[in-house]
Amino acid sequence: MTAVAIPAFTVQRARPPWLRGPSLIGIISLATWLLVAVTLPLWSPHTPTEVVGGRLLGPSWSHLMGTDALGRDVFIRALYGSRISLPVAAIVIISAVLVGTIVGAAAGFLGGWVDAVLMRAVDITMAFPPILLAMAITASLGPGIRNVLIAMVLVWWPIYARLLRAQVIAVRQREYVDSAVAIGMSRGLILRRYVLPMAYTPVLVNATVDFGQVVLLTASLSFIGLGARPPSPEWGAMIFEGATNFYQWWIAAAPGIAILLVVLAFNFVGDALRDTFDVKDLGR
Amino acid sequence: MTVAGRQRNDEPILHVEDLRVTFRTAAGPAPAVRGVSFDVYPGEALAIVGESGSGKSVTMLAILGLLSGASVTGSARFRGTELIGLEPSRLREIRGANVSMIFQDPMTSLNPVLSIGRQLTMVMRAHQPDLSRSGARARAVELLDRVAISQAARRCDSYPHELSGGMRQRVMIAMAISNDPEVLIADEPTTALDVTVQAQMMELLADLRRDHQLALVLITHDLGVVAGATDRIAVMYAGKVVEYGSVEALFADPGHPYTRGLLECLPRLDIRHEVQASIAGVPATPMSLPPGCPFSPRCKYAQPSCSEAEPVLAPHGQTLVACSVLTGVAGSR
Numbered sequence A: 001m002t003a004v005a006i007p008a009f010t011v012q013r014a015r016p017p018w019l020r021g022p023s024l025i026g027i028i029s030l031a032t033w034l035l036v037a038v039t040l041p042l043w044s045p046h047t048p049t050e051v052v053g054g055r056l057l058g059p060s061w062s063h064l065m066g067t068d069a070l071g072r073d074v075f076i077r078a079l080y081g082s083r084i085s086l087p088v089a090a091i092v093i094i095s096a097v098l099v100g101t102i103v104g105a106a107a108g109f110l111g112g113w114v115d116a117v118l119m120r121a122v123d124i125t126m127a128f129p130p131i132l133l134a135m136a137i138t139a140s141l142g143p144g145i146r147n148v149l150i151a152m153v154l155v156w157w158p159i160y161a162r163l164l165r166a167q168v169i170a171v172r173q174r175e176y177v178d179s180a181v182a183i184g185m186s187r188g189l190i191l192r193r194y195v196l197p198m199a200y201t202p203v204l205v206n207a208t209v210d211f212g213q214v215v216l217l218t219a220s221l222s223f224i225g226l227g228a229r230p231p232s233p234e235w236g237a238m239i240f241e242g243a244t245n246f247y248q249w250w251i252a253a254a255p256g257i258a259i260l261l262v263v264l265a266f267n268f269v270g271d272a273l274r275d276t277f278d279v280k281d282l283g284r
Numbered sequence B: 001m002t003v004a005g006r007q008r009n010d011e012p013i014l015h016v017e018d019l020r021v022t023f024r025t026a027a028g029p030a031p032a033v034r035g036v037s038f039d040v041y042p043g044e045a046l047a048i049v050g051e052s053g054s055g056k057s058v059t060m061l062a063i064l065g066l067l068s069g070a071s072v073t074g075s076a077r078f079r080g081t082e083l084i085g086l087e088p089s090r091l092r093e094i095r096g097a098n099v100s101m102i103f104q105d106p107m108t109s110l111n112p113v114l115s116i117g118r119q120l121t122m123v124m125r126a127h128q129p130d131l132s133r134s135g136a137r138a139r140a141v142e143l144l145d146r147v148a149i150s151q152a153a154r155r156c157d158s159y160p161h162e163l164s165g166g167m168r169q170r171v172m173i174a175m176a177i178s179n180d181p182e183v184l185i186a187d188e189p190t191t192a193l194d195v196t197v198q199a200q201m202m203e204l205l206a207d208l209r210r211d212h213q214l215a216l217v218l219i220t221h222d223l224g225v226v227a228g229a230t231d232r233i234a235v236m237y238a239g240k241v242v243e244y245g246s247v248e249a250l251f252a253d254p255g256h257p258y259t260r261g262l263l264e265c266l267p268r269l270d271i272r273h274e275v276q277a278s279i280a281g282v283p284a285t286p287m288s289l290p291p292g293c294p295f296s297p298r299c300k301y302a303q304p305s306c307s308e309a310e311p312v313l314a315p316h317g318q319t320l321v322a323c324s325v326l327t328g329v330a331g332s333r
Helices: A021-043 A074-110 A112-126 A130-141 A145-172 A175-182 A187-199 A201-223 A235-244 A250-276 B056-063 B088-094 B116-127 B133-146 B165-177 B195-212 B223-229 B247-252 B257-264
Strands: B014-025 B028-040 B045-049 B070-078 B099-102 B183-187 B215-220 B232-237 B240-246 B314-316 B319-321
Touching: A021 A074, A021 A250, A074 A112, A074 A145, A074 A187, A074 A201, A074 A235, A074 A250, A112 A145, A130 A145, A130 A201, A145 A187, A145 A201, A175 A187, A175 B099, A187 A201, A187 B116, A201 A235, A201 A250, A235 A250, B014 B056, B028 B045, B028 B056, B028 B070, B028 B232, B028 B240, B045 B056, B045 B223, B056 B070, B056 B183, B056 B215, B099 B165, B116 B133, B116 B165, B133 B165, B165 B195, B183 B195, B195 B215, B195 B223, B215 B223, B223 B247, B232 B247, B232 B257, B240 B247, B240 B257
Parallel strands: B045 B215, B045 B232, B099 B183, B183 B215
Antiparallel strands: B014 B028, B014 B070, B232 B240, B240 B319, B314 B319
16 A cells, blocks of 8 residues: 655735735835935935035935925925824824724723713814814914924824724623623723723724824924924925925925825825725624 | 531622612613522522513622613622722623623624624623733634534634534524623523424533533523523512522422412423413503512412502511511511
């Protein structure tokens, strides 16, 4: 009898959707931007405010995206813009998620008049278009990147509060929460360990998608003169400078492309995360 | 309690008297529990039997203060401590530590994001704050072992989705007994399980009861489960106890027509069934209680007088029965 060789049985595991296709491109793109933002001062030939040569020079090998009206390297400035936009977006999103979590969890878990009061505050904030409200707040606080930051947190938290509240209410009615109560767990512990972990996914997915939106809104506010002031290499402010030199297209194009790449990358990753953790399938 | 059960000298561990629960609904008040009284003695097992909507679960939830938005009156004393209206922090100390409860569906009763060992230690440390992490962990393994989960030390790090329904129910039981409670309330603990697993679960509960002097309150609609596992039975219908007595007496000589109906519904191996017996009619709901005896519209033996006054529990044979035709005791209202 001859032995028959049975080939080894191997299971190939599919990569999760957020590590495939557009999402993978998005992740690589974001990783590159992050790397650039962190290491830029180490290898950049110029600083963002350094005058490197002639004014309004077109793209060339020594200045990839030419120079602006003051003779600064536009490409280098566009790269430096990531050192403003990315941290601003991160701070805004993290703060908004934190505030939204506290408000949403309190409203959903406590219910009653707490819920009513907090959710009316959410309704009032969300009644205004975000950009309009952000403009109004920044204008009243005075222009500057710090005030833009405050304004955007104030505009953004209600989204997460409402989202988390709905999830908390849904999770709160699960039987394992009842059984935790029946077994004598304290409310704080139940909220932290039993309700929030199950309620959090849609908030995190939404936050990822919103990253791109915040980058865009920061640039918008700077563009209309409410955010970063010259000579800061903020993308929105740079586009504004480009708008005054309309025939030197590269001045506005460089920061514009930068915004496009970052927003697109966040959207790719966010969409894939949304598919992976589809809100409709949550909590089974 | 002389008629319903053995002569007892010791104090009941759980004493429930005239418990009433009313839900406020858009269509008016719904009296789900209408004056229920019973006692549970240390180490004893009491079954509360009834159809869906008879108020058996609501009764036990009300005792532990787990109902929100319902008005609860009457008295439920655990070792002399009144539980109805007790402040939430005191009630929380009693839940789990003195009186534990396990629920019907083990598939949804465990936290899906924590390992079962973590959940067990959390329950223990909630009631014993000075218990060390490693001590709690060791005790968790011991408990899993106690409820017959093989390879307990390894299973400790499993998440609920990795376990079968029977194993999850065992974990639920382990959590319920982790703080050495004196009373365990099991709300249809076997309904969601296969019949073979049901038997194992009842055996486990019986073992625990014997080893830990645990008083068991078993809520079920399955008289077959009750027969071997409990000492006394309270049969509930439309929010009231209609018959109350020892298992032997109640099975041998059921008084109330409803109890008889339930027993007739049990399939038997020694009789050929052409048609499986059932109780005709629709169960009374809290919103549409018939006048007088709530069971009278479905009762084969109903007399005109049955719809005049609601019968009260009175001795009949070996049990207490709420049926004025049988006991001759006129009802109230």
